[in-house]
Amino acid sequence: MTLRLCVDERPWPPYLTPSGDGMAQRLLRDAAQEAGATLATYAAPVTRCREEIRYNSADGFPIAPYTPALLPFMAFPMRGGEPDPARAVMSARTLAYRRTGSATHWDGVRFTHLVTPVLVRFGSVLMIDKLAAMGVQTDDSGKTLSANFAKLLAGRADIVVGLETTGLALLALPEFAGKIEALPAPFTEEAYYLGLSKTFYDAHPQLSERLWDAIARQRRSPAYQRALRKALDESLKGQKD
Known part of the structure; x- marks a missing residue:
């Protein structure tokens, strides 16, 4: 199963980069592999990404906040009726x-x-x-x-x-x-999630949940945490230089 993600064309260092090696992008690739899926990503203005998810041209957005404007067409990892920050990106x-x-x-x-x-x-x-x-x-x-x-x-x-x-x-x-x-x-002070189109989630609920669970495991890993700290330090240094 291939998951088609629309990514903001502007970089969000160190999480999203034009080269595709941002920390969120690496996390999602590793989680997708664990969950038995592959990712296909493309960049567009963020407002276009939302419309393509709304109309099912894209399956998701990699760092979506849980906010009212997105809830009519986007699914999020939930626990007890609330978004689950343990499964955030x-x-x-x-x-x-x-x-x-x-x-x-x-x-x-x-x-x-x-x-x-x-x-x-x-x-x-x-x-x-x-x-x-x-x-x-x-x-x-x-x-x-x-x-x-x-x-x-x-x-x-x-x-x-x-x-x-x-x-x-x-x-x-x-x-x-x-x-x-x-x-x-x-x-x-908010969590940002892999937001999936409701159409994709309804068609593949088990895969969606496996993917969110894999994100949580990968994000907690010591290797990812070390890489994230290093990337954050390098990003801040790069913006100051």
Whole structure:
């Protein structure tokens, strides 16, 4: 059985890379082999990936958050009626970033002194859903966190929300150092899963569950954990260089 995965065309180092050797990609290949499946992947804009999964042109997405926008057409590993983080591909935190000294604040529950829409990276459905639930407008026209930081410094927004690892590395660069600061309370701290189309899951429930179980075993292995720590260190160093 071949599983056709649509992958975000933008890199998510160290988890997704254009060369296909990101840590999430390696984890999924090993898990698929254990579960008796093979993977065929192709890259596309993340919004196109979602539509192709919705209409069954693709079978899944490798790092999908469990969020309302995806639930109508995507299946996730569940336990007791809740998503099972033990079978996630990865976990990640996002932070809120502001111009240094700005009065705009995020305390972990709500924003204060926020006037503009919040900038998020294009297609960041988890953050868009959470902000919408809070009644906060978003602007996801920026393709990268670096582009959104530039908009922040230009005064086009009060807050940027983005990945912790990428953001902290960018803050070490001369163009951002001392000009932008990360607020201490995480904005999100979420697991990301191999999200499968509901059509694929309904047709192959046993294979789907075997695959999610294999992801959990492979991710817990000491060899994978060592490789992940090394990849994270190298990714942060590369973004700072």
